[in-house]
Amino acid sequence: MKKQIIYIILNIVTTLVVAMFFSCNDSYKEVQKIGISENEPIGVNYNINLKYTDSGRVSANLISAKSLDYSNRDFPYQKFVEGVTLHIYDKDNKKSTVIAKEAYIYADTDLVDLQDSVVITTHDNRVLKTDQLFYDQKREWLYTNKAVSFITDGDIINGNGFDSNSKFTNAEVLEVTGIIALEE
DSSP, X not given: OHHHHHHHHHHHHHHHHHHHHHHOOOOHHHHHTTTOOXXXXXXXXXXXXXXXXXXXXXXXXXXXXXXXXXXXXXXXXXXXXSOEEEEEEOTTOOEEEEEESEEEEETTTTEEEEEEEEXXXXXXXXXXXXXXXXXXXXXXXXXXXXXXXXXXXXXXXXXXXXEEETTOTTOEESSOEEEOOOOO
């Protein structure tokens, strides 16, 4: 009889141990999310003034009143909700400025999405205006399919779309309309 009770207890213990092993999973990310709503940012930053340096020289200065950090999402991003201003300095310390009312920076794709009253003013006074502009940080490429206005050397070029490298050396306005000065 004692052997039978020991055998039953051993079977119960074995069953419980096996059940515990099969019920365990890697839930570290789930534990991190406890107390955080899926729709809420994991952090909020105010009065941002970031300076990027390269070899001891300031190469960019990002200024914004407020940003929201959504790095807890499956597709992480940072959102600048109260406007963003970015000053970019070249090797000769010439400044170009990017202004937008809203911006998104997607960490996994290195894509920056500038939205609402986007204005880029280059150090040589070329101005690009549009409602949305994407910047691919890996390729250093700017593009949009929205309406644009590009002012350069007295020319006002309007169109529906824009492609350029980050230095504007091969800027192209798509579906062009506007006033362009021609030499005879």
